Amino acid sequence: MKIIMASHAGFCFGVKRAVDAIENSLKNNSNPEKQIWTIGLPIHNPQEVARLQAMGLRVANDEREVPDNSEVFIRAHGESREVIERLKARNIKITDMTCPFVKKAQDLAAELSSKNYFVILLGDKNHPEIKGILGHVNNKNNAQVVANAQEAENVTRRAKIALISQTTQCEENLIKTAEKLILKAQELHICNTICKATAERQDAARSLVKENNIDGVILIGGKQSANTSKLRDIIQAEGVDVLWIEDDKELEEKSKWLINKNTIGIAAGASTPEWLINKAIQNSKFIIHNS
Numbered sequence: 001m002k003i004i005m006a007s008h009a010g011f012c013f014g015v016k017r018a019v020d021a022i023e024n025s026l027k028n029n030s031n032p033e034k035q036i037w038t039i040g041l042p043i044h045n046p047q048e049v050a051r052l053q054a055m056g057l058r059v060a061n062d063e064r065e066v067p068d069n070s071e072v073f074i075r076a077h078g079e080s081r082e083v084i085e086r087l088k089a090r091n092i093k094i095t096d097m098t099c100p101f102v103k104k105a106q107d108l109a110a111e112l113s114s115k116n117y118f119v120i121l122l123g124d125k126n127h128p129e130i131k132g133i134l135g136h137v138n139n140k141n142n143a144q145v146v147a148n149a150q151e152a153e154n155v156t157r158r159a160k161i162a163l164i165s166q167t168t169q170c171e172e173n174l175i176k177t178a179e180k181l182i183l184k185a186q187e188l189h190i191c192n193t194i195c196k197a198t199a200e201r202q203d204a205a206r207s208l209v210k211e212n213n214i215d216g217v218i219l220i221g222g223k224q225s226a227n228t229s230k231l232r233d234i235i236q237a238e239g240v241d242v243l244w245i246e247d248d249k250e251l252e253e254k255s256k257w258l259i260n261k262n263t264i265g266i267a268a269g270a271s272t273p274e275w276l277i278n279k280a281i282q283n284s285k286f287i288i289h290n291s
Ligand code: SF4
Pocket: 012, 013, 014, 015, 076, 077, 099, 100, 101, 102, 167, 168, 195, 196, 197, 198, 270
């Protein structure tokens, strides 16, 4: 049995930067009175969150749960201006680890809405990144979230529209939505804020199954991770069987899937840490060797 790894898999630059900063701060925190928090999960990967929590990280559902004199790390997805202002007003130390690519989308939303563009955000309205970008528009009435071209159909015609994308969207969705919006505005400003890391992982997953004679792909990543779910769709669209697991234990439980497979591909979402990928690879070699 052969195992082939996708050329790009696991932590992207923005997630690694944020997780490393949180981890360093937890390691170097010598003050037992000082608590280190994130608002919302720092990453869509339960095993990595559990590792950071075991080191002392606290996760709040809402900023009001964070006690005064704490430190809050803004995660890679970013945060709305309102929340940051409220934390600052309470003298809570903020370490902003918003990914620079997300920050770029936030800044464009702020700049273009202040220039009277109606902002269309392409993405998932429930995703924290979209909520954070929305929180940078100068007036929430001047923005609308759409998931795709069909939803863009319902956008009211305006003089000026700016289209900004969630960083994890696929290019095809951005192009189709932009096409739909051309007839909705006298002036359409399109911002391609899709991050390269997402496209690289998607291309790598596609190449993995197209360029190799693969019997199935083990996809490693959190079940809540949107970018991992997208990788599953891409691999399945190529007609290849996918086993989506969160960790090596789940692989062990589902080890029957490996039976009669000669060549296995390994892919992982941008929120999957390297240690989880390595453990899953080791475990699949062990299962294969003993089956
Ligand atoms: S996927 Fe891209 S935009 Fe999102 S955190 Fe990673 S590097 Fe940043």
